[in-house]
Amino acid sequence: MCGGSLCPSGSPASSAGPAALDSTVGSQNKGGGPPGPAPPAQSSVQDSVVVPEREDMPEFVVTALLAPSRLSLKLLRALVMSLVYLAALVAAVVYSCIALTNVLCHPRRGCRGRQRLSAPDCLRDPTLGQHCFLTLRSSGLRLHYVSAGRGNGPLMLFLHGFPENWFSWRHQLREFQSCFHVVAVDLRGYGPSDAPKDVDCYTIDLLLADIKDVILGLGYSKCILVSHDWGAVLAWNFSIYFPSLVERMVVVSGPPMSVFQEYSTRHIGQLFRSNYMFLFQLPWLPETLLSLSDFQILKAVFTDRKTGIPRLTPCELEAFLYYFSQPGGLTGPINYYRNVFRNFPLEPQELSTPTLLLWGEKDHTLQQGLVGAIGSRFVPGRLENHILPGSGHWIPQSHPQEMHQYMWAFLQDLLDE
Numbered sequence: 001m002c003g004g005s006l007c008p009s010g011s012p013a014s015s016a017g018p019a020a021l022d023s024t025v026g027s028q029n030k031g032g033g034p035p036g037p038a039p040p041a042q043s044s045v046q047d048s049v050v051v052p053e054r055e056d057m058p059e060f061v062v063t064a065l066l067a068p069s070r071l072s073l074k075l076l077r078a079l080v081m082s083l084v085y086l087a088a089l090v091a092a093v094v095y096s097c098i099a100l101t102n103v104l105c106h107p108r109r110g111c112r113g114r115q116r117l118s119a120p121d122c123l124r125d126p127t128l129g130q131h132c133f134l135t136l137r138s139s140g141l142r143l144h145y146v147s148a149g150r151g152n153g154p155l156m157l158f159l160h161g162f163p164e165n166w167f168s169w170r171h172q173l174r175e176f177q178s179c180f181h182v183v184a185v186d187l188r189g190y191g192p193s194d195a196p197k198d199v200d201c202y203t204i205d206l207l208l209a210d211i212k213d214v215i216l217g218l219g220y221s222k223c224i225l226v227s228h229d230w231g232a233v234l235a236w237n238f239s240i241y242f243p244s245l246v247e248r249m250v251v252v253s254g255p256p257m258s259v260f261q262e263y264s265t266r267h268i269g270q271l272f273r274s275n276y277m278f279l280f281q282l283p284w285l286p287e288t289l290l291s292l293s294d295f296q297i298l299k300a301v302f303t304d305r306k307t308g309i310p311r312l313t314p315c316e317l318e319a320f321l322y323y324f325s326q327p328g329g330l331t332g333p334i335n336y337y338r339n340v341f342r343n344f345p346l347e348p349q350e351l352s353t354p355t356l357l358l359w360g361e362k363d364h365t366l367q368q369g370l371v372g373a374i375g376s377r378f379v380p381g382r383l384e385n386h387i388l389p390g391s392g393h394w395i396p397q398s399h400p401q402e403m404h405q406y407m408w409a410f411l412q413d414l415l416d417e
Contacts, residue, residue: 080344084281087271091279095289095297102293113291116325120318128173129182133192136213139206143214144192145185149177154247154414155220156180159211161229161254162333163298165191167319171400172226176407179415180224185214187231189332191323202335203342204237204257211238215245224411228252228396230336233260239353248414249355250407252395253363255370256377258346263373270367280337287330295321307364309394351378356410357385358403363393384410 103111129148136143146166156176158169166184176182186193188210189202196202211234215223225246227235232254239246255263264270280286290297302308302317323329351374359371371385386406391399 077344084278084341087278088281091275092282092285095279099289099292102296106293109294111292113295113325116322119322120315122315123167123319128170134214134217136210138209138213141188141194143185145183147183148173150181152178153180155218155223156182157223157225158184159227159231159235161231165323168397172396175404189335195332199335199338203339207234208238208241212242222247224248226250229254233257240349243353246353249353251355252358253360253366253393255374258348259373261346263370267369273365277337280334286334290330307392309397352382354382356406357383358395358406359387360391360393360395361387361389365393
């Protein structure tokens with residue numbers, strides 16, 4: 001039942017998160033200071049003095065005053081991009097060696113990835129939901145999504161990361177469809193969703209517009225936003241710019257981009273963990289290297305004994321490789337990374353959406369210090385965070401039961417309403 005008790009059996013591992021608060025903010029004086037001085041009193045009409053209006057500062061003066069700041073920012077960006085492309089060249093050499101080693105060790109697989117002609121059976125599992133397409137109002141693109149539990153409760157929208165797709169939420173789709181309308185979307189560029197080729201089609205503002213169009217296109221005015229990895233990056237930004245559309249957030253293993261930028265400049269070890277991000281700044285080479293030896297590098301991401309997804313079956317592995325093996329299947333997802341350094345530096349922003357943050361103790365991609373950095377940006381009382389012992393980066397797939405317990409507890413008060 002979806003009323004006063006939890007749907008799954010067993011008790012949750014933590015108490016429910018803070019209730020969602022009204023996002024409306026009262027009006028304030030611009031600048032936060034006291035009102036300006038009143039005009040001088042006039043004793044009579046005859047004695048009145050005409051005070052000339054203050055003229056605006058000439059534009060050339062404003063331009064001259066701002067010139068040093070603008071120049072400094074341009075120089076900083078030029079320096080950052082120079083370092084980024086230098087790191088990209090180093091990463092290209094390292095990953096080229098890895099890819100060529102894979103080819104030499106597995107010569108029968110060939111140099112290029114083998115295109116999968118038919119989808120694996122697990123992608124057609126009817127218990128996960130119904131496959132649908134939605135045409136977005138802003139862009140006209142069609143996004144693929146899997147939907148289950150319509151009419152059972154609020155919208156719970158899932159945003160996947162890289163290198164994944166909607167299937168990475170298979171455990172959550174089964175778990176929450178009894179009390180929520182669960183929707184796992186393939187972001188633009190992934191799977192059957194439309195995949196524009198231009199890098200400029202994958203900027204943050206366009207991706208946020210996609211999420212907005214999905215929520216409104218499904219007939220809802222707000223949602224519970226559940227995200228992982230790259231999906232988490234989008235979710236953080238979405239909660240800032242469209243707070244009225246997000247009732248609660250569940251974020252797994254993913255920081256806001258502004259937090260990631262600031263943290264990485266102070267902790268060089270995080271940049272080494274994210275070394276692949278530099279490789280992805282280059283054209284065409286990342287797609288080539290990832291597809292060599294029948295996508296061996298991607299296979300290792302999913303199946304590595306220490307950092308991969310435990311108990312991943314061959315069919316489940318193929319559920320991810322199937323889409324990437326299609327012509328151009330890697331370009332859209334990598335284009336997300338090609339826009340990462342476009343806006344640098346980002347200004348710190350306050351976070352206020354009630355959020356459950358889950359992080360892996362053994363996450364090989366993101367350091368635990370990011371959890372504290374995220375918490376420092378939050379309005380007090382709005383963030384509930386947990387570090388899962390023994391878990392890595394792929395919590396929704398590797399530790400679904402623990403994740404579900406925290407989620408049920410965090411969302412319990414919504415079900416009681």
